[in-house]
Amino acid sequence: MSTSSIILGMNENDLRVQRTRALLRQALIDLVKSDGYENISIRDITKKAQVGYKTFYRHYEGKDDLLQSLVDEMVDEIKQVLAPPSDIEAPDKNPLASLTYMETNADLILTLLNSTAADQVLDKAVEFALEEGRLTFKSDFIPDELMAHHFASSMISLLRWWLEGDKQVSKLEMALYIDQLVIRPMKALSGIT
Amino acid sequence: MSTSSIILGMNENDLRVQRTRALLRQALIDLVKSDGYENISIRDITKKAQVGYKTFYRHYEGKDDLLQSLVDEMVDEIKQVLAPPSDIEAPDKNPLASLTYMETNADLILTLLNSTAADQVLDKAVEFALEEGRLTFKSDFIPDELMAHHFASSMISLLRWWLEGDKQVSKLEMALYIDQLVIRPMKALSGIT
DNA sequence: CACTTAAGATACACTGTGTGTCATAAATAA
DNA sequence: TTATTTATGACACACAGTGTATCTTAAGTG
Known part of the structure; x- marks a missing residue:
């Protein structure tokens, strides 16, 4: 891995x-x-x-x-957080649970997302989302790959915005924004009510 | 400027x-x-x-x-394309018109978005979107700044995905994807029918 | 305890940066 | 046009960082 x-x-x-x-x-x-x-x-x-x-x-x-080895390590760790056995806390089902982890590790997450390895983080996130059965969102018109890419990049982008904004926005508010801007629209496209 | x-x-x-x-x-x-x-x-x-x-x-x-001076030059040029006098071709109203420009300048655009100046490009795009009256999307619940940020970063992200994908996807398809993933959802949040 | 091997110390060639100086060519201004 | 200004080119230099080679020492292994 x-x-x-x-x-x-x-x-x-x-x-x-x-x-x-x-x-x-x-x-x-x-x-x-x-x-x-x-x-x-x-x-x-x-x-x-x-x-x-x-x-x-x-x-x-x-x-x-050296950075790469660090990124690999962190990505593996984050995967554990985002895909727990229960699966109830997955970011597309409960953004709040993920945000708690991100907030406590804000320093390192931002370091990672602002480094030259940011592209690879996105790639890994897309790959992760595309893993067998992980992708909740599926549309008849939009390719799975694009759905995964848009979801991952939007989540990362919103996360960066939030973490760089000196915590003006509470975790709860942010979860709501993510839901409205990303989750709900993509659910709608997937025909999920 | x-x-x-x-x-x-x-x-x-x-x-x-x-x-x-x-x-x-x-x-x-x-x-x-x-x-x-x-x-x-x-x-x-x-x-x-x-x-x-x-x-x-x-x-x-x-x-x-040197890169910065180049970026500034290009950003100014792109602004002219995205905000023509008629305003009918603005990217949130007609993605297709913008995509035509992006496609013909794919090399340079990708160069720019993959360089270290990418962050500044995003910042300038957000700033541009927030200019007086430019922001079409406004929500009662979501801050203007976040609306602009999400719009800009999503457009850039989708653009990169498209331009890096060896043109497997036609300009027309891409405009449709952008509409469904970004424009329509944000219009809905803005109460635009 | 003997053996293995990772680590430390030091020297080196190499690449790239950023600055200083001076003569020259080219543009400007008259 | 001619005289003056000044941007440029051609060096030379100090400096910082990379990546490698070699030898010795110290630490961990079995």
Whole structure:
């Protein structure tokens, strides 16, 4: 499921390996929050992580690769939130439940959505929505792919707007807006009453 | 209206200045199409433009600044297309007319929407939609700002999806999809029959 | 405890940025 | 046209960051 292109040939179970990677990821998160992804150098990351410069390249191909591994990790985590066993809390059925998670992780979510990996996040979201039976919305006139794309990109766009707006809008209001602008219209197109 | 931060103190009317800037902009466009914005160096640009390296910095602060000046130029041009005197061809009234323009300029539009300036394009689009009396959609429950944001981001997102999809979908179909996914729902929210 | 191997330290070549300086060519203004 | 202004080109330079190579050391593994 994870597509991080970590350099092969290392014992993933070695404590030193796990520690180094954990330190590098945490350093990236901290630095991205404080300085922004674009303004960070690999030397900054290794310095913050207290790790040798060369060591970085023993694990990742470059800055983008490290970010990618982080994104994969988060996407997997978010999937767990959006598709719980009960399925009652899925974002198209109950936006509020999802928003609670997003709000508590606002920093990291925005970091992710504002980074160069944003496109990949959208792609993964579309892919996720298209998974077998997951797509609630189906229209006779509009291709499934477009339905999924519009749903995912609208949700992400509204989420960014909300999280960047300094929380002027409450979680409850936002859920209502999402329902009116996205969910209901798409339900209507799907013939769901 | 234009916010390009061109370095001051130069005679804008001097033919040499105009020629240099035109060459640099065209070089950026060409290189972005062939190699992608991220992979271009300033040396590449000046080489392509047949302009001295140092000369670049006499006009722009850096790569982003040059892109910005290009974006400003394009946004102004697109505004003319989207808001003609007749106003009958506005995208919320007749998506088809706008799509014709977008299709013929697909390369450049995609370049722009995939560049680092994409966020600013969205901001400008929202700002444009919010201009006095321009916003057709108004809801009693949803803030104007959010209506404009959702409209703009949805249009841009659908546009990207369309232009990146190798034209599998005809202009006519796309106009229909836009109408069903965005225009009609927002009209309904506005109480427009 | 012996062995393996990841990590640290350091040096290096390379690419790209941004600035300084000066002679020259080209545009402007008279 | 001619004289003057000034944008440009051609270097040269300091600097920052990348990615690799090599050797030693320290830590984790079995």
